[in-house]
Structures are given as C-alpha cells and as structure tokens.
Amino acid sequence: MSYPAEHRRLTKQKIVRSAGRLFNRRGFNTVSIDDVMADAGLTRGSFYSYFESKGDLYAQAVTQILNEKQLLSSDGVSIDPRAFDSAAQFVRDYLSREHFEDIDGTCPLIAFPTDFLREEHRVRQAFETVLRVMIDIFEQAMQRNGQAARSRARAIATLCVGGMVLARSIEDRGLADEIREAAMGIALSLGQWPRRTSCRS
Numbered sequence: 002m003s004y005p006a007e008h009r010r011l012t013k014q015k016i017v018r019s020a021g022r023l024f025n026r027r028g029f030n031t032v033s034i035d036d037v038m039a040d041a042g043l044t045r046g047s048f049y050s051y052f053e054s055k056g057d058l059y060a061q062a063v064t065q066i067l068n069e070k071q072l073l074s075s076d077g078v079s080i081d082p083r084a085f086d087s088a089a090q091f092v093r094d095y096l097s098r099e100h101f102e103d104i105d106g107t108c109p110l111i112a113f114p115t116d117f118l119r120e121e122h123r124v125r126q127a128f129e130t131v132l133r134v135m136i137d138i139f140e141q142a143m144q145r146n147g148q149a150a151r152s153r154a155r156a157i158a159t160l161c162v163g164g165m166v167l168a169r170s171i172e173d174r175g176l177a178d179e180i181r182e183a184a185m186g187i188a189l190s191l192g193q194w195p196r197r198t199s200c201r202s
Contacts, residue, residue, distance in 0.1 A: 019041040157188045
C-alpha cells in the first residue's frame with residue numbers, strides 16, 4: 002500500500018523529531034532504531050523506507066535543526082537575526098542556564114557522539130554545517146563593528162560549545178555555573194559585546 006506524499010513527509014518528520022529528542026537525552030549509541038520508531042508510534046518495519054541507516058537518521062535530525070531555525074541558530078537557542086547585538090544574544094542564550102537544562106532540545110554540537118563521528122561522513126558534514134552557522138553569526142556581527150573577525154569568531158564558537166560541554170560533564174552544579182559564566186564572559190569580551198545580564202543566566 003502506498004501513502005500520499007504528504008503522509009510520508011509528516012511521518013518522516015515525526016521520526017526525525019523523535020530521534021533528535023532521544024539522541025540528545027540518551028546518546029546515539031544507546032538509542033536503537035526500535036526505540037526511535039516506538040517513540041514515534043511506528044513499527045521498525047517502515048524505518049528503511051525513510052532512512053538508509055541510523056547514521057542517516059542522525060544526520061537528518063541535525064540538519065532539521067538548521068532548517069527549522071532557517072540557518073540562524075542552534076536548537077535550544079532563540080535569537081533575533083535582525084537585532085544589532087544578535088551575536089551577543091546568541092552567546093548569552095547558548096551559555097544560559099535554560100540551555101544547560103534543556104537536554105531534549107540541546108544544540109547537537111554539545112550532544113555529539115564522538116566515536117560515531119569518526120565513522121559517519123554524513124554526520125560529520127551535518128555537524129560542520131552547524132558549526133559554520135555559529136561562526137558566521139559571530140563573524141558577521143564583528144564585521145559590522147569593523148573588527149577583524151574570522152579567528153575570533155572561531156574562538157567564540159569554541160568557547161560556547163566547549164564551555165557547555167564541560168558544564169554538562171560535571172556533577173558540581175556550582176562549578177558548572179561558574180564554567181558557563183566564565184566562557185560567556187570571555188566570548189563576549191572577544192566579540193567586544195556588552196555583558197548584559199541575561200534573563201536565562
């Protein structure tokens with residue numbers, strides 16, 4: 002039995018959303034295809050009519066984040082690209098307590114499966130796209146202020162991702178908050194953006 006194209010599109014989208022949520026929550030290696038399909042309310046049998054492999058599904062879940070945000074932000078972070086300080090807002094929100102606590106909707110660069118990335122070309126490409134979007138946001142903001150931007154934009158992206166990865170990796174909540182705040186302060190300083198207190202900090 003064949004289904005209309007719209008039904009297939011919606012079903013695929015449902016699977017991708019379930020996968021993104023489960024991968025962020027439990028990690029790539031511990032989530033099976035059966036887990037994803039059950040979460041989506043479907044059976045395993047239909048999986049391969051939509052995806053080539055679990056790696057293909059993971060890459061599409063990462064890519065969907067960019068599509069939904071119109072290539073302007075990472076999952077879990079809301080920014081207004083029209084705002085003059087959009088890059089500073091991105092940094093503050095990315096390293097905010099809200100993003101720290103939002104496991105299901107976290108940026109894929111924080112929750113990436115390092116072992117799997119060594120093997121899957123499509124996943125590496127998807128992650129690289131997310132990283133390039135971040136760098137471009139920071140670089141464009143600094144160029145508007147007449148700054149030499151590329152190297153510092155890369156450093157700011159590194160501080161955002163690395164700071165949140167470290168904060169998520171430790172048990173001591175106080176130290177985790179200090180790491181986030183330190184990374185945020187240095188990132189904003191590199192961009193020469195104001196250290197305005199975020200309502201999400």
